[in-house]
Amino acid sequence: MSETAMTKKADTQIEPTRQLRSIVPEVDILENESEILVNADLPGVTRENLTIHIDNGKLTLTGTRKLNVEGxxxxxEFGDVEYHRVFSVPQSIDTENISAELHDGVLQLHLGKTSAAKPKKIEIKTS
Amino acid sequence: MSTRWSEIDRMLKTINLLRTGIDGLSSDFDRSYRWNAGWAGEASTPKTNIYDLGGKFEVRAEVPGFSKEDLSVKVQGNYLELSGTRKTEPPQGYSIHRNERNTLSFTRSFTLPADIDAERVEAALQNGILRLSLAKSAAATPRQIPIG
Structure with missing residues (x-):
């Protein structure tokens, strides 16, 4: 490599590889006595292109959308994107008891609570 | 007098700088829906793309959570109208922690670059994206002309 080529290389900044735009999807978070329900808008994301991870109290939602445009x-107004969002999951959630459904581009994530976190009625004893 | 001119020049340069900044903002077209919406503002109508495939147009719109029954498509000449209503009411017994998805009721109309054949319009809904295939009317379809 000649000296000029080396200086040239140093001048140019690191070129980023082609990346998908990252979008934060809109969500609704609801809660009842037995679960927390997360609804997320993910238009164009298929089941195969969606991953949900739960690790160390963090729930990560990642989904990619490819439009395959012709013409x-x-x-x-919209293009190929990556939906990405991270949530903190409270200790009261039973990580074994999580289910997810995808309908019409909306993800429904059911996070079941541990039995210890469910409300309990405490009897009052009279002496 | 010359100092004044330089001041005006400096001002114009500042305006140009501002303008490039604004352009960058609006070209960032789907960075985020809520926190960085640029000039689009609050997403009150679904994002829509239109493609020209020569003999037909293809329209795609983001309509997550809409069922077939919630949407309607109207076509006349080169006019296209999309409308729909989505309900995001919480199910019974749930309390709301966060509500970003809004109840969306929209009507959006487009003037397409050419007339379309209302008889040959197809619509499909898949994974929250509405896809319309609109064939151009015979007069608007490109034709190959042989050179004699």
Missing amino acids: AVVWE
Whole structure:
């Protein structure tokens, strides 16, 4: 490698590889006595392209969308993206008791509570 | 007098700088829906793409949570209208911690670059994306002309 080539290389910054845009999906978080329910809008994401991880009290949601566009663009407002969002999961959630469904581009995530976290009625004893 | 001109020049340069900043903001078209919506503002209508495939147009719109029954599509000449209503009411017995997804009721209309054949419009809904295939009317379809 010649000296000029080396200086040239130093001048250019590290080129980023082609990356998908990252979007934060909109969510609703609901809770009842037995579970926490998360609804997330993920239009265009298929079941195969969606991963949900739970590790060390963090729930990570990652989904990618590929549009496979044909023809010339007349008007464009959305494209290929990666949906990404991380939630903190409270200790009261039983990680073994989590289920997920995907319908019409909406993810429904059911996070079941541990039995210890469910409300209990305490009897009052009279002496 | 010359000092004044330089001041104006400096001001114009500042405006240009600001303008490039604004352009960058609006070209960041789907960075995030809520926190960095740019000029689009609150997402009150679904994001829509239109493609021209020569003989037909293809329209795609993001409609998560909408069922077939919630949407309606109207076509006339080169006019296209999409409308729909989605309900995101919480199920019974749940308390709300966070509510970002809004109850969306929208009507959006487009003027397409060419007339379409209302008889040859197909619509499909998959994974929360509405796909419309709109064939152009005979007059608007490109034709190969042989050179004689």
